[in-house]
Amino acid sequence: MRVGGWAADAGLGVIFAAVLAFWAYRIADSWGGGYWGFDCAAGAVVCVIALARRFDPARAAAAGLAVAATAALAARFADLPSEPGPGMALGLAVLVGTAVRALPVVTACGVAAGGLAVATGSLLTAHTLAAGVPSVTAMNVLVWAAAVVAGLFPRLLDARRRAVAEGVRRAERLRLARELHDVVAHHVTGIVVQAQAARLVAHKSPGKAGDALAEIEAAGSDALAAMRRVVGLLRDPDEPAARAPGGPGGLGGLDELVGRFEAGGRAVRLRLPDEEETATWPPEVAGTVYRVVQESLTNISRHAPNSRSVTVSVERDRETLTVEVADDSPRGPSRHHQRGGYGLIGMRERVEALGGTLRAGPRPGSGWSVRATLPVPRAKALPERARR
Numbered sequence: 001m002r003v004g005g006w007a008a009d010a011g012l013g014v015i016f017a018a019v020l021a022f023w024a025y026r027i028a029d030s031w032g033g034g035y036w037g038f039d040c041a042a043g044a045v046v047c048v049i050a051l052a053r054r055f056d057p058a059r060a061a062a063a064g065l066a067v068a069a070t071a072a073l074a075a076r077f078a079d080l081p082s083e084p085g086p087g088m089a090l091g092l093a094v095l096v097g098t099a100v101r102a103l104p105v106v107t108a109c110g111v112a113a114g115g116l117a118v119a120t121g122s123l124l125t126a127h128t129l130a131a132g133v134p135s136v137t138a139m140n141v142l143v144w145a146a147a148v149v150a151g152l153f154p155r156l157l158d159a160r161r162r163a164v165a166e167g168v169r170r171a172e173r174l175r176l177a178r179e180l181h182d183v184v185a186h187h188v189t190g191i192v193v194q195a196q197a198a199r200l201v202a203h204k205s206p207g208k209a210g211d212a213l214a215e216i217e218a219a220g221s222d223a224l225a226a227m228r229r230v231v232g233l234l235r236d237p238d239e240p241a242a243r244a245p246g247g248p249g250g251l252g253g254l255d256e257l258v259g260r261f262e263a264g265g266r267a268v269r270l271r272l273p274d275e276e277e278t279a280t281w282p283p284e285v286a287g288t289v290y291r292v293v294q295e296s297l298t299n300i301s302r303h304a305p306n307s308r309s310v311t312v313s314v315e316r317d318r319e320t321l322t323v324e325v326a327d328d329s330p331r332g333p334s335r336h337h338q339r340g341g342y343g344l345i346g347m348r349e350r351v352e353a354l355g356g357t358l359r360a361g362p363r364p365g366s367g368w369s370v371r372a373t374l375p376v377p378r379a380k381a382l383p384e385r386a387r388r
Helices: 005-028 034-050 056-077 086-102 105-125 135-204 204-230 253-263 283-303 337-340 342-353
Strands: 267-271 309-317 320-327 357-362 368-375
Touching: 005 034, 005 086, 034 056, 034 086, 056 086, 056 105, 086 105, 086 135, 105 135, 135 204, 135 342, 253 267, 253 283, 253 309, 283 309, 283 320, 283 342, 283 368, 342 357, 342 368
Parallel strands: 267 309
Antiparallel strands: 309 320, 320 368, 357 368
16 A cells, blocks of 8 residues: 555544543433443444455445444443444544545445435434434535535546546547558559569569569568558548658658747757658658657647757667657656646557557756657658659
């Protein structure tokens, strides 16, 4: 358990003890004798179970409800003070709220229904039925309702966050699928052109037909490699196909992107490989590089207004490509939370779809960096006659 969890439970234990002691004093003052002992003991058992709920919330809730129901029946037949008392009600509220917050829907509903049954079951032990709804029953029902609301609200927030995150992932998959569709179309076009050239070669020089077929085979292998990256991605047929910035291969769009960012008053150091090298990269890789830089610069504009300079570097080491965007903004207490938005989810989805990795976090000293690593297979250029 985290330190914060231990501290919260320690504070909760102090509250439990205070409520149990207060209610024992009230019972002793109004009922006299040792009537307070049963309520204090039963309430203490439920409170201890509530403090141990983190180990197994479902079993803890079932045990707490069972103890509360047993205490209510015992109070009914032994003519003891009404149960559940405030201490036990508070312990049950913690158990019910935790179950509603964390357990599966069916189990959570079962625990909530059990809590309501125990709360309304306090009518059996009430001693003032003629005066309307007994105060102990009203207290138990109100505490139960507050527990359900306290557990349901964060559960709904978590569900909304998951839905938004899934929507971001799906949108990124659709965008990548559209770009890869264009990549495959590019490869298939090259295959068609080479097949047409092979027909001419077969008529004029049958002995050279084997070379043409080998070139077609190589182009087909490239197309299959690109197609494998599309597997598992969905494409929305209602949206028009979108081409990656800069066209197939190359990083021509980065200069314009950085220029627009510099217009906002920040200096950008841009380090790119030679154009001859970037032109041979697969289009889906070049599009992902652009997307990482674009999203990173957008995050800097939104969440790092005090940054003065940004470094964008794209480096290749053999068959590994590294993209890093780093700023120099001072570190703030809430910055990590601000910079962990849904844009990172989309970038990570795209990078991992291509077999790469993405890391985002604070830099040593100050600033923030986004670093993506992508595999870059060696590209095969189309033969000269296929480009004509």
